[in-house]
Amino acid sequence: MNTLNINIIIRFFLLVLVQGLVFNKFDLFGIYDPYVSVVFVLVFPIKINRISFLIISFFFGLTLDYFTNSLGVNAAAFTIIAFFKPFIMNFVFGNFYNPHGVKMIKHYIMESTIYQKILYILLIILIHHFVMFSLESFAIDQLAIIIKKTIYNSFLSLIFCFTFIYLLVQNER
């Protein structure tokens, strides 16, 4: 096994445990939690093919669901962001994006401008949170509350994800 696979396995368990045991009980102002587990998809290596990426993300979400007892909510949200990740990278990084080349996800995160970093992280977080909260409440008439929750939680998640990515990626060899 090469370092790439080991990295993925370590991140899988680290993020599940950190999210499930620490950040789900963060409760800023009573209801707002940062969802650092999105980092798993944000820094997932590009070289691994898309189908295994989708399946691994699905199981990552499913494992998280066992902590919150809401089977299927996170699984659906993670499958969706895993599917849209290449399109978002193409949109954010423009001609800097090169899926078949030698660039690693580390290069995209370290060598792009600050606006690109924030846009990339924020877009994926917004999609994840919107899907997650709408599946959780499962009612169209609560759309205003869903959007409000999505926006507040996204800012909180953005700060924590940014920190987490620097901690994880900078020390990577």
Add this chain to the structure above:
Amino acid sequence: MQRIIDSILSNKDVLVFIILLLFSLYLLVDSNHYHQSKLNNLSNNFVKVLFKESSYIKEYFNLKNENKKLVEENLNLKNIFYSSQEILNDSILISQKYFFSSAKIISNNFSFSKNYLMIDKGTKHGIKKEMGVASKNGIIGIIVDVTENYSSVMSILNINSKINAKINNSFHFGTLEWIGTNPNILNLNDVPKIANVKIGDSIVTGGMSTIFPENINIGVVFKIDSISASNYYKIKVKLTNDMTSARNVYVINNKHKKEMESLKFFSN
């Protein structure tokens, strides 16, 4: 064929994505009660509207028959009214225990083992859970769920329904149950062998529950099995009410129900 396979293979990412997404949605609905009930409500509301429309049409074709039945019933009631010796006055209304309101069956089922009916009255019309439903020939079932305009009725043709019944003109009672096969035959269990039962005796409601008043017709004894090892008869009852063609029904509201249930040991 080759082209179809090619197009599937070239879009295999999307295919895997859709399969995983559907699977997670299935998990969501299957394992969370909240989501399940939300989805059920949505489809129920849709189906109820369809049922109502189709029952309007069916009603029109049955007008002649229904009229005939109503005339018969009117005659019956007039007979009772004129032959009764009691003097009707206002005080009777005050002490009246059971109130009847009319309703119409808009969907009926007798082919499953757990059958439910739907009637076109709901909370708006004062219907609540656990009220009894009867037609002019006999009992139909018990209300189990109510929405604003409709309610669903657990039919006596449901293997979960248990109704207290007795043999007319005696005080031996038993439990009326359905075994799930013939929609005309019900089983009356737990009648002690000391009771004097003959084929052709009529079976009526027992009045031991808060749901049905005493002496509503159910059916006649059709067959008596006596097992030598048991102290109880197994009686087969033929319904007087044709469950497969019932339409106009009455919902029975027991005004004293709360009071009776507040006595702790009554329901046992």
